[in-house]
Amino acid sequence: MLIAGIDAGSTKTKAVVYDCDGRLIGEGVTGPGNPHDLGLSQAKKNVTDALLQASKGARVDFAVIGFAGMDTAEDEVTFSRFFSDVAVRTESVHDSVIALFSETFGEPGIVVIAGTGSVVVGYDGKAFRRIGGRGWLLSDEGSSYWISVNLLRWMQQVFDGLEEGGELFDFMRAKMNVSVHDDLVRWAYDNQCRKDRIASLAAYLDEAAERGIEKAKDFLRLGATILAERAKVMMRRVNVRTVVPKGSLFKSGTYYGAFKEEIERAGGTILDRGNPPELGALYLAAKRAGCQKVIEAIRKAGTR
Secondary structure, three states: OEEEEEEEOOOOEEEEEEEOOOOEEEEEEEOOOOHHHHOHHHHHHHHHHHHHHHHOOOOOOEEEEEEOOOOOHHHHHHHHHHOOOOOOEEEEEEHHHHHHHHHHOOOOEEEEEEOOOEEEEEEOOOOEEEEEOOOOOOOOOOOHHHHHHHHHHHHHHHHOOOOOOOHHHHHHHHHHOOOOHHHHHHHHHOOOOOHHHHHOHHHHHHHHHHOOOHHHHHHHHHHHHHHHHHHHHHHHHHOOOEEEEEOHHHHOHHHHHHHHHHHHHOOOEEOOOOOOHHHHHHHHHHHHHOOHHHHHHHHHHHOO
């Protein structure tokens, strides 16, 4: 029997396949797998191609897919049906579930994802509960997109004479090739306010923070603090203290440090082994298929 774990993310899709005796068959990487960004057909092609790479062309018996963009109950039904034939048996879940289980291996915990968007999901050993993760218009507080929008609005206010500029303003103007006010307006709107392009400004903020620019650190710390507050609400809600940080923003030392400080001050513990999300999907597939040797292999690989 072949089982697979798949992370269908917003930037790439990653798959890993094992046999039920605990032997690694292979891994695969293709393009994005978020159906909302690509459409169902292209997302399915990327998921299928990654799986075939990992299985070396063999038909997989059981696969668990963790999807970015599975924001509603309707999404869950739609994705589950459309991707049902990717393997002989397929289960589709929210990507936060596989991110959490990649670190806790089914134990209770809270996962906080901070990338382009953001979400907090808690698991008490029986049920999952969520805060956020409803898209940029309704939520995504503390995410790269949210932080970058705050930055753009601050730059707008500087041009309007409502805020002081300074070192960060000059740094961002150079990075964005913004000389005058109209350049900022064009930068924001010419590409139809593309979420990924706007969110990419957070990387410049982190670079500025590494150079010691305090205003850049303030933007990052604010985002981390707001997301940590949501994580603390979830800690109380599910009575769990283990918090798993995932996502590109946690690569920022400033952001990660501020988040960790808030969680530990509230009595929480950070669990961060750096395991990839597809490992959590593989754990779920092994659990569902009864492949105990795979679970043992996953635990061994994921706790090094």
